[in-house]
Amino acid sequence: MVSADPTAPPRNPHSGGVVISVDAMGGDRGPAVVVAGIAESAEKNPDIRFIVHGPGAELERLIGRRPGLAARCDIRDAANVVTMGDKPSQVLRKAEGTSMWSTLESVRQGEAMAAVSCGNTGALMAMSMIRLRKLPGVNRPAIACLWPSRNPQGFNVMLDVGADIRADAQDLLAYALMGAAYARNGLGLARPRVGLLNVGTEEHKGRPELKQAHELMPASAQAANFDYVGFVEGGDLPSDHVDVIVTDGFTGNVALKTGEGTAKLVGDFMRDAFSKSILSKFAALLAMGSLKRLQKRIDPRRVNGGVFLGLNGTVVKSHGSADATGVSAAIKLAFQLAQSGFQDRLAARLAQIHAGAETDGATPTEGAS
Amino acid sequence: MVSADPTAPPRNPHSGGVVISVDAMGGDRGPAVVVAGIAESAEKNPDIRFIVHGPGAELERLIGRRPGLAARCDIRDAANVVTMGDKPSQVLRKAEGTSMWSTLESVRQGEAMAAVSCGNTGALMAMSMIRLRKLPGVNRPAIACLWPSRNPQGFNVMLDVGADIRADAQDLLAYALMGAAYARNGLGLARPRVGLLNVGTEEHKGRPELKQAHELMPASAQAANFDYVGFVEGGDLPSDHVDVIVTDGFTGNVALKTGEGTAKLVGDFMRDAFSKSILSKFAALLAMGSLKRLQKRIDPRRVNGGVFLGLNGTVVKSHGSADATGVSAAIKLAFQLAQSGFQDRLAARLAQIHAGAETDGATPTEGAS
Numbered sequence: 001m002v003s004a005d006p007t008a009p010p011r012n013p014h015s016g017g018v019v020i021s022v023d024a025m026g027g028d029r030g031p032a033v034v035v036a037g038i039a040e041s042a043e044k045n046p047d048i049r050f051i052v053h054g055p056g057a058e059l060e061r062l063i064g065r066r067p068g069l070a071a072r073c074d075i076r077d078a079a080n081v082v083t084m085g086d087k088p089s090q091v092l093r094k095a096e097g098t099s100m101w102s103t104l105e106s107v108r109q110g111e112a113m114a115a116v117s118c119g120n121t122g123a124l125m126a127m128s129m130i131r132l133r134k135l136p137g138v139n140r141p142a143i144a145c146l147w148p149s150r151n152p153q154g155f156n157v158m159l160d161v162g163a164d165i166r167a168d169a170q171d172l173l174a175y176a177l178m179g180a181a182y183a184r185n186g187l188g189l190a191r192p193r194v195g196l197l198n199v200g201t202e203e204h205k206g207r208p209e210l211k212q213a214h215e216l217m218p219a220s221a222q223a224a225n226f227d228y229v230g231f232v233e234g235g236d237l238p239s240d241h242v243d244v245i246v247t248d249g250f251t252g253n254v255a256l257k258t259g260e261g262t263a264k265l266v267g268d269f270m271r272d273a274f275s276k277s278i279l280s281k282f283a284a285l286l287a288m289g290s291l292k293r294l295q296k297r298i299d300p301r302r303v304n305g306g307v308f309l310g311l312n313g314t315v316v317k318s319h320g321s322a323d324a325t326g327v328s329a330a331i332k333l334a335f336q337l338a339q340s341g342f343q344d345r346l347a348a349r350l351a352q353i354h355a356g357a358e359t360d361g362a363t364p365t366e367g368a369s
Numbered sequence: 370m371v372s373a374d375p376t377a378p379p380r381n382p383h384s385g386g387v388v389i390s391v392d393a394m395g396g397d398r399g400p401a402v403v404v405a406g407i408a409e410s411a412e413k414n415p416d417i418r419f420i421v422h423g424p425g426a427e428l429e430r431l432i433g434r435r436p437g438l439a440a441r442c443d444i445r446d447a448a449n450v451v452t453m454g455d456k457p458s459q460v461l462r463k464a465e466g467t468s469m470w471s472t473l474e475s476v477r478q479g480e481a482m483a484a485v486s487c488g489n490t491g492a493l494m495a496m497s498m499i500r501l502r503k504l505p506g507v508n509r510p511a512i513a514c515l516w517p518s519r520n521p522q523g524f525n526v527m528l529d530v531g532a533d534i535r536a537d538a539q540d541l542l543a544y545a546l547m548g549a550a551y552a553r554n555g556l557g558l559a560r561p562r563v564g565l566l567n568v569g570t571e572e573h574k575g576r577p578e579l580k581q582a583h584e585l586m587p588a589s590a591q592a593a594n595f596d597y598v599g600f601v602e603g604g605d606l607p608s609d610h611v612d613v614i615v616t617d618g619f620t621g622n623v624a625l626k627t628g629e630g631t632a633k634l635v636g637d638f639m640r641d642a643f644s645k646s647i648l649s650k651f652a653a654l655l656a657m658g659s660l661k662r663l664q665k666r667i668d669p670r671r672v673n674g675g676v677f678l679g680l681n682g683t684v685v686k687s688h689g690s691a692d693a694t695g696v697s698a699a700i701k702l703a704f705q706l707a708q709s710g711f712q713d714r715l716a717a718r719l720a721q722i723h724a725g726a727e728t729d730g731a732t733p734t735e736g737a738s
Binding site: 085087148149150162165166197199202204206207233234235236237238239247249250251253254255256257258259260261262263264265266267268270273276277279280282283284285286289291293 | 454456517518519531534535566568571573575576602603604605606607608616618619620622623624625626627628629630631632633634635636637639642645646648649651652653655658662
């Protein structure tokens, strides 16, 4: 049972397991769905504990309803909410006191190993940059997503899918390095294959920054222990010859949403097709198992969670419209990354490359300390 | 029967019906597939006649094998071929004497009303710009494709999908106008709804040229008789609230290939699912009709054909890997556009806007005559 006494001393979230800081607010479906996702996650994984941020009384009530959950949750009262319509600039003015700010603060203070939020992406990134700060050697942080693929692990990593609409050659190199680190720790690939997204695979194609990054990539690949496979095209995203797809946040965001939209369209057309006649309905009934397996394979909730890379701390952005299963998937991803020590390894790798670049007399990128 | 005598006088291609100029070379599958596509098209539509470009003797042989086809084809011998690996710059040096050049020449001379080629896109665009020249008021020509959609007509128009990797605000305005004209003549929409592809629908999002085009679009919409629906996202491409999606050729190309790749991935996963067990195989057999309908709905061959817009002449670029059905679809598209008088109407609309802009004291865009 949960104590409703707000003056009770906070439970120590560090007693046993990995602590994940969860923003209960800001999603399209409200805190009840986020708490349901926490409950789903808690049931599946006894090693996770939670710090949950939002309106205290409401969270006490929602969490209290779930048997055994209160003992694994530390509630932090935050009255204000960042809404989907808030511009990042507006948000920063009223950031303190929001559940989002409080969620990041737990990571900053070292109480939690990773943060999860369903809130406004732009606001979350802007606040993360202020609270957690960029890692040395990173000019532009990136958001990485997992993409269904034909390769053995069943997923690719694509980045940036929307942190920043621009990326120069140095940013693209940093994305390659961060994406490779994510693929190593999140997908268990010893030596990920990295490709640069372009409009053709020939060397003369594409924007200047792509051509420049293409030139620089082999040396970077050697230093950071990944294979560079060259330019890839939109059609290669789900292919089995690349694990990490590097692009700027404008192109990546359009590609991500186009892919999701297309998968949904084909799914809808399929449902139409199977409800056309009595025969096809009967066939759908017989094929129920197969159709469910297919649906699971392309279900965006299974891969819910864009990971913010290049910050002093792991932040997982869940879909705003995520349901309990989606929130649980985002928490699982945060847990996996926290447990693998990904954050420290990535920081070490960036520091090493950065030191190498300085030794070589190269100009350090903006934001490097 | 075809006469193998190369000195025989050319048949008058204008005698009855619409004449389409077809490049038999440059596709991945060789001239036999292109001729098969011509035959399929000829059978379906008695109003089309063809000028076919490529190695004369081989074409005589291939066309001669098809009963009745020779009488509807005028063969133009062109010994050289533009290959997929050729860079546009290389191609231009050896352009004359290629089947691609000859194909465009027929349109330029007014012998044919539209050109179709399965060849190298970059080379075809470069050559089209030299042979056909840009329409007054157009700085960058664009390639428009049809995209499966939930709207009543079943397809959207998206442009640019790869003519040029850049586009400034004025280019985006011209794309909107050209795309709207295409939707009017190709899809029969009286007042097409046009959207600008961006990473969010909020006004403050996106690159500078997008924000600028967003500001200018309402006035342009009024002058050119389309509805401007504002920013759209990748997920909106197949939606029923937009008919024409405007973007730069880099983003559009990535989106197009990502969409195609995703549809193919889902299709492959579906095949996997239905061959998993005896029960699912039986279900697939029962649902054959529905699955075939579905396949037809998302079959890229049905919408094969990127249309080059902004030139003095209609050019349809077919997929390099198109089979006979794909080639036939591209020819059908060329025929429809030729018959609708699209080219003249677009030129008139551009001239009108262009004249208006000059009267307003606005700087005419580069390439305007």
